[in-house]
Amino acid sequence: MALSLAERGFTAIVLERKSGPLQAASYGNEGKIHMGFVYALDSSGNTGREMLRGALSFAPLIEKWCGPMPWHKWKSGGFRYAIMPDSLADMHTLEAYYEKLRGQLGEIGNDLPVNPAYFGDSPSWMWRRSESTTGSPLIDGEPVNCIDTEEISIDTRPFSEALLHKIREKSTIVLRCDTSVVSAERRDAGFLLEVETLDSHTFLKADVVINCSWADRIRLDRTADMPGINGVLSYRVKHRVIVRPRQGIQNLLPVTMVQGPFGDVVPFKDGSVYLSWYPECRTYFNQHPPSQEFSSQSVLDNVSHRTINAMSNMFPQLKNAAVISCSPCMIVAQGMQDVDDPDSGLHRRTNTGPHGGNGWWSVDTGKLTLAPLHGESTAKLVLGELGLDVK
Numbered sequence: 001m002a003l004s005l006a007e008r009g010f011t012a013i014v015l016e017r018k019s020g021p022l023q024a025a026s027y028g029n030e031g032k033i034h035m036g037f038v039y040a041l042d043s044s045g046n047t048g049r050e051m052l053r054g055a056l057s058f059a060p061l062i063e064k065w066c067g068p069m070p071w072h073k074w075k076s077g078g079f080r081y082a083i084m085p086d087s088l089a090d091m092h093t094l095e096a097y098y099e100k101l102r103g104q105l106g107e108i109g110n111d112l113p114v115n116p117a118y119f120g121d122s123p124s125w126m127w128r129r130s131e132s133t134t135g136s137p138l139i140d141g142e143p144v145n146c147i148d149t150e151e152i153s154i155d156t157r158p159f160s161e162a163l164l165h166k167i168r169e170k171s172t173i174v175l176r177c178d179t180s181v182v183s184a185e186r187r188d189a190g191f192l193l194e195v196e197t198l199d200s201h202t203f204l205k206a207d208v209v210i211n212c213s214w215a216d217r218i219r220l221d222r223t224a225d226m227p228g229i230n231g232v233l234s235y236r237v238k239h240r241v242i243v244r245p246r247q248g249i250q251n252l253l254p255v256t257m258v259q260g261p262f263g264d265v266v267p268f269k270d271g272s273v274y275l276s277w278y279p280e281c282r283t284y285f286n287q288h289p290p291s292q293e294f295s296s297q298s299v300l301d302n303v304s305h306r307t308i309n310a311m312s313n314m315f316p317q318l319k320n321a322a323v324i325s326c327s328p329c330m331i332v333a334q335g336m337q338d339v340d341d342p343d344s345g346l347h348r349r350t351n352t353g354p355h356g357g358n359g360w361w362s363v364d365t366g367k368l369t370l371a372p373l374h375g376e377s378t379a380k381l382v383l384g385e386l387g388l389d390v391k
């Protein structure tokens with residue numbers, strides 16, 4: 001958001017409660033830049049379409065604001081989709097959906113704010129049945145049916161660091177870290193924000209507020225008298241486990257197990273591997289944000305140990321892998337039934353992006369994939385409302 005405004009010459013003050021930006025959900029996630037494959041249960045196809053729009057504009061928008069980025073250093077290989085025996089959708093249904101996605105590739109490019117590209121490439125084949133079983137998960141010792149795709153993840157650790165460096169270079173982005181917004185109040189002209197730092201409690205006037213606080217967004221909207229901007233949300237805490245396999249990462253591919261409460265394996269270029277096994281890593285699910293952080297050493301040890309155990313049965317290369325880190329992170333989404341219910345709202349990510357107006361904008365990022373696209377469209381809305389440059 002701030003980068004998009006900076007590129008147009010406008011100043012933004014970023015109030016960030018952590019010691020730096022890009023240390024919360026946008027850091028602690030899997031970094032998959034979704035082409036839509038995982039949203040096969042949204043039969044309208046709208047989520048898949050939205051993800052493709054985000055995917056094809058992600059790198060071009062970041063590069064428009066920040067200049068060239070070394071994506072090749074951060075990119076994983078292409079994801080393999082493993083169709084689990086108890087999948088909520090069978091292979092035939094999934095392939096029909098993937099084919100529909102592929103059919104949309106061309107037309108989606110026409111309605112983006114940038115020339116579409118996927119990390120320097122133009123996706124072409126997008127998906128095909130896997131020809132080899134090397135790297136596929138094993139169930140009862142047998143490899144499951146798989147589809148190979150052109151979808152990738154980026155390693156959010158170096159990506160966040162590089163983006164922070166770029167943000168610091170911009171003179172029109174004023175970064176105030178260790179600064180929490182406690183509440184907001186609408187005034188005749190603009191807003192008065194109640195702000196807490198490590199050693200002060202002050203107020204800050206703002207002409208326009210863009211609330212991008214993800215896990216705290218709904219609470220802040222309410223204090224500004226903008227309740228329920230986009231419906232009832234659920235809060236899930238999901239841990240990510242990063243490991244280093246004893247024998248290295250050869251024979252490990254990026255894998256997403258579908259369709260249901262399964263997980264992912266993502267080997268990165270530095271030899272580390274991201275693991276997520278939903279039954280162990282999803283540690284909280286409620287309509288209200290949690291009051292605890294799920295980061296005590298015993299929770300982290302327990303989640304990482306159980307995740308490695310569960311996944312080693314399917315990926316023997318992970319047996320006795322060394323844990324590098326385990327950390328909790330929040331997913332905020334619409335949907336009160338968990339992902340094992342095919343009708344759950346969690347299988348959709350539509351209705352995300354900016355909502356509001358009249359000086360208060362509340363942005364549901366939806367996915368990391370959609371963040372640059374929503375940043376760009378919010379900048380246009382905000383400046384448009386002020387009668388300023390909307391190019």
Ligand SMILES: Cc1cc2nc3c(=O)[nH]c(=O)nc-3n(C[C@H](O)[C@H](O)[C@H](O)COP(=O)(O)OP(=O)(O)OC[C@H]3O[C@@H](n4cnc5c(N)ncnc54)[C@H](O)[C@@H]3O)c2cc1C
Nearest residue numbers: 017024025026029030031032181213214216365367368369
């Ligand atoms: C485990 C996990 C895996 C995921 N995997 C993927 C994936 O592979 N691909 C994908 O596209 N998406 C993924 N997501 C979703 C993705 O991480 C989020 O959609 C995205 O990062 C949200 O970005 P954001 O900027 O809105 O939130 P954040 O990155 O959390 O940024 C919000 C910022 O606001 C700050 N803040 C909050 N409250 C206040 C306050 N009161 N005052 C001041 N500052 C405040 C926070 O400290 C934070 O820095 C995943 C999420 C999780 C948890």
